[in-house]
Ligand code: HEM
């Protein structure tokens with residue numbers, strides 16, 4: 182089991198490394214026009230960071246901190262893991278919201294009609310599920326005591342939170358891959374059909390799915 | 405459990421219905437130029453059919469025919485389910501190969517450089533995994549007795565076949581969704597930014613992921 186966690190950490194680093202390249206190399210087309218306040222690259226950067234790093238760590242928090250002794254040599258207390266899980270997923274949700282703000286404001290300024298791609302609609306579905314999961318998590322797990330919600334109700338909500346959270350996570354990765362594919366279509370290489378920024382986006386998509394497969398594997402081993 | 409199988413069957417019908425629309429409506433741009441022998445739509449049609457119908461039924465064969473009494477009122481014999489699983493996946497593999505032939509020949513004639521998108525590389529990975537799974541399945545499960553392969557070896561190969569098969573299946577759906585997103589980028593609506601053929605492709609992507617989520621759910625319940 183340890184091996185898979187190590188692979189994951191390695192993948193994070195890889196993703197982190199590669200992630201910035203397309204942002205830089207791909208910044209020419211939209212960065213060139215200074216007409217926008219929020220750049221398209223903010224959308225892309227926020228979203229990739231939110232999903233490949235924060236959502237991944239958030240979804241795996243229970244697996245990596247509580248159910249395995251990987252990080253501290255011994256399992257972390259449940260109440261503390263809950264805070265870690267919640268914080269990571271809050272960051273993911275906030276970054277997703279900022280990514281949405283960025284793209285809608287960017288497109289409004291450029292007068293590009295909203296929501297005309299498969300990516301954008303899948304993005305709306307993903308974001309909705311994320312906000313539902315975060316809201317439910319906050320109400321039923323973080324504030325349960327203060328709100329006087331019984332253990333019974335929490336136990337009944339838990340599997341649904343888990344289902345919505347998992348759906349949001351994998352749809353988040355899928356949405357990223359669709360967005361990258363769409364972005365790739367907007368890039369025109371200076372020379373011919375192939376260039377670095379296109380190749381990097383292809384590698385990024387493959388890494389996103391490799392990450393998804395690793396997370397699915399780790400979660401399936403956990404059950 | 406039955407409910408989920410019913411949902412699946414419904415989804416197939418839906419997918420089948422919607423599937424043909426984009427093929428028709430989207431055939432205008434490439435169908436116009438009579439320069440190609442194999443149409444781009446063949447690629448799209450083969451691939452969607454192969455993955456949403458045949459691969460799905462193939463991957464779920466053991467769940468729907470052997471481990472549940474859904475279809476015949478009683479579980480089907482293992483040896484027969486093996487033949488069903490193999491046949492469906494053979495059809496999927498052959499249709500995938502034909503879909504690849506169609507697009508490579510289409511692009512060769514049009515002199516479009518090959519393999520410059522994230523979709524195309526993910527497609528190559530998916531197709532390779534599919535052919536590996538089908539080859540391994542044929543050698544180790546269909547022809548095992550004739551080739552004198554021991555039960556022990558078969559038992560050791562089985563989980564790997566399962567892993568490669570599942571990877572191929574979910575990557576197949578992902579590849580389809582990326583391909584649809586890419587295709588959507590090539591479509592220009594006659595009036596403004598929105599039109600039926602774009603909307604249908606968006607719905608198709610969402611259905612593909614709904615299908616994937618249902619299959620993941622059914623398989624996770626099975627274990
Ligand atoms: C690598 C990550 C991503 C890239 C490269 C990317 C790329 C793009 C591109 C090119 C557009 C403009 C095309 C259009 O209007 O449809 C867009 C729009 C959009 N994206 Fe993303 N995206 C990414 C991640 C995400 C994620 C994870 C979400 C949601 C959780 C999302 C939600 C949206 C939405 C809702 C729009 C539509 C905005 C509008 O129509 O004005 N994106 N994205």
Ligand code: HEM
Nearest residue numbers: 243244267270271314315318319322323339343346347349
């Ligand atoms: C932000 C506030 C959140 C809180 C307080 C919270 C709390 C929790 C708790 C207590 C559990 C354990 C449930 C159990 O007993 O099985 C859990 C599991 C889970 N949550 Fe959250 N959650 C939050 C947000 C999210 C978000 C936004 C997502 C999705 C992106 C998410 C995805 C998951 C998943 C996938 C599990 C199952 C993990 C596993 O079993 O390893 N959560 N959450």
Ligand code: HEM
Nearest residue numbers: 448451508511518519521524527530531579580583584587
């Ligand atoms: C709905 C399903 C699909 C659609 C709409 C679709 C669409 C496309 C499009 C528009 C291209 C041309 C762009 C390019 O050269 O990159 C293409 C190429 C390609 N597709 Fe698909 N695709 C689908 C499914 C698949 C599947 C399932 C696979 C593999 C298993 C696949 C493998 C490929 C490959 C390898 C190429 C590259 C061919 C070349 O570069 O000459 N496609 N596809």
Ligand code: HEM
Nearest residue numbers: 466467490493494537538541542545546562566569570572
């Ligand atoms: C074409 C020849 C094939 C044969 C003869 C074959 C045979 C088998 C057999 C005997 C099993 C059961 C293994 C066990 O004991 O757990 C199995 C499972 C599986 N196969 Fe295949 N297979 C073939 C092709 C494929 C292909 C092409 C795929 C992927 C698209 C695939 C995906 C799977 C999956 C996902 C399972 C696990 C299903 C479950 O546990 O419900 N197979 N296959």
Ligand SMILES: O=C1O[C@H]([C@@H](O)CO)C(O)=C1O
Nearest residue numbers: 433434444445510516587590
């Ligand atoms: O719509 C299409 O997209 C591809 C390719 O032409 C894009 O350049 C193709 O073959 C079509 O028919």
